[in-house]
Every structure is written in structure tokens, then in C-alpha cells.
Amino acid sequence: MRTRIKICGLTRESDVDAAVKAGADALGFVMWPGSKRALTVERLEQLAARVPPFVTRVGLFVDQDPDLITCCASWLDMLQFHGDEPPEACDIYGMSWLKALRMRDDIDLSREAARYHRARGLLLDAWRPGVPGGTGETFDWSRVPHDLAAPIILAGGLTPDNIGSAIDRIAPYGVDVSGGVEAEAGLKDHDLIKRFIDQARRADDLSAAPER
């Protein structure tokens, strides 16, 4: 199956256009003010308005005010929660949502998957204390279970150089990248976006090829 690709942390019109042109399935917009990639609601409106149909616009939030999330919702197709939001809090918007889980040593993924069973997918990201996401760090991929009920979106430190082996080893439903396609925080490098998506598609093609 074709791996779904999300390019996250977009802040400029040209970056949105480059990700769409390169074939991204989804685009992520960080609405948490603590991030170097944070958008205002006004910027979200401007960027989201450029996105063509059938490309999913995902808003990222970290334990934020429901009024803000409601205000952003009309520009989004999906929500992504990176904080300690309980499942009931993710459900109140009448929208599809993803739950980001950071791979702390003691995380019980089966338990979290059961707890967040209404999530459309679980985004597995690296754990760094005090940082809710976008660390640019990988985690030990051997910790990703193959039998989780929810679709897995692999995140954390992915780059054009490691995306092929990530897809080959884990075969996640989707992948999510931010820092690995940036020239500097919040500013995407269009060549890196293209290389990332090309390498992911190459890995998909190789995994679909019949064995000789």
C-alpha cells in the first residue's frame, strides 16, 4: 500500500505549494505558540486557503483552549493533539483527529491505543522531556509494534536519507516529517521535500515489487 505522507510545520505559501506539488497527502500547521513554526489564526487561514482539495489540512495543538481550536477548525480537515488531552477532549469538535504519542521508555502502546481508540491514527514521535513535538530526533524503530489496532504514523527525525529504510522496516500507514525537510526551523527546503517524497515512493515501489 502507498505510504501516506504528511509534511508538517509549514509557515510559508511557497512551502505549501512545494509540498503539494511534490505530492504530499497531508500538510501540518502548528498552532501551539511555543513552537518556532507557530502560526496565528490569520496565517492559518491564508495558508489553508491555498491547499487544493484531497490534500488534508491538519492542525497541531498542545493542551490548548477549545475556543481557539474551534476557531481554527473551519480551515482544517483534521486535528492532531500533542499534549495530555484526554480522549474525551479530542472528541468534542466533531472532526477526525490523530493522537501523538511520544515514545518514552515506559509507554504502554497497547494501553494508549485502547484509551485513544477513537483516534483515526496514532502518531509515534520521539520523546524529549519538555518538548511536545518537532524534535528532529529519531527513536528506536524496533519498538513499533506490528499488531497495533490503529493506523500508525511514524514521526521523529525522518529525512530523505532514512525514509526508505523506515518504510522498509516498519511499513507504517503514514509518515510525518518536519525538521528533516527544513533549511532552518520553520523554513522548508523545497528540494528536501521533493527528495523525501521521491524516496518514500521508491520504497513503496520496492515493497510492492514481486519477489524474484
Ligand SMILES: O=C(O)c1ccccc1NCC(=O)[C@H](O)[C@H](O)COP(=O)(O)O
Ligand atoms: O514542530 C513543532 O514545533 C511542534 C511543536 C509542538 C507540537 C508538535 C510539533 N511538531 C510535530 C511535528 O512536526 C511532527 O510530529 C513531526 O513529524 C516530527 O518532527 P521532526 O522530528 O522534526 O520531523
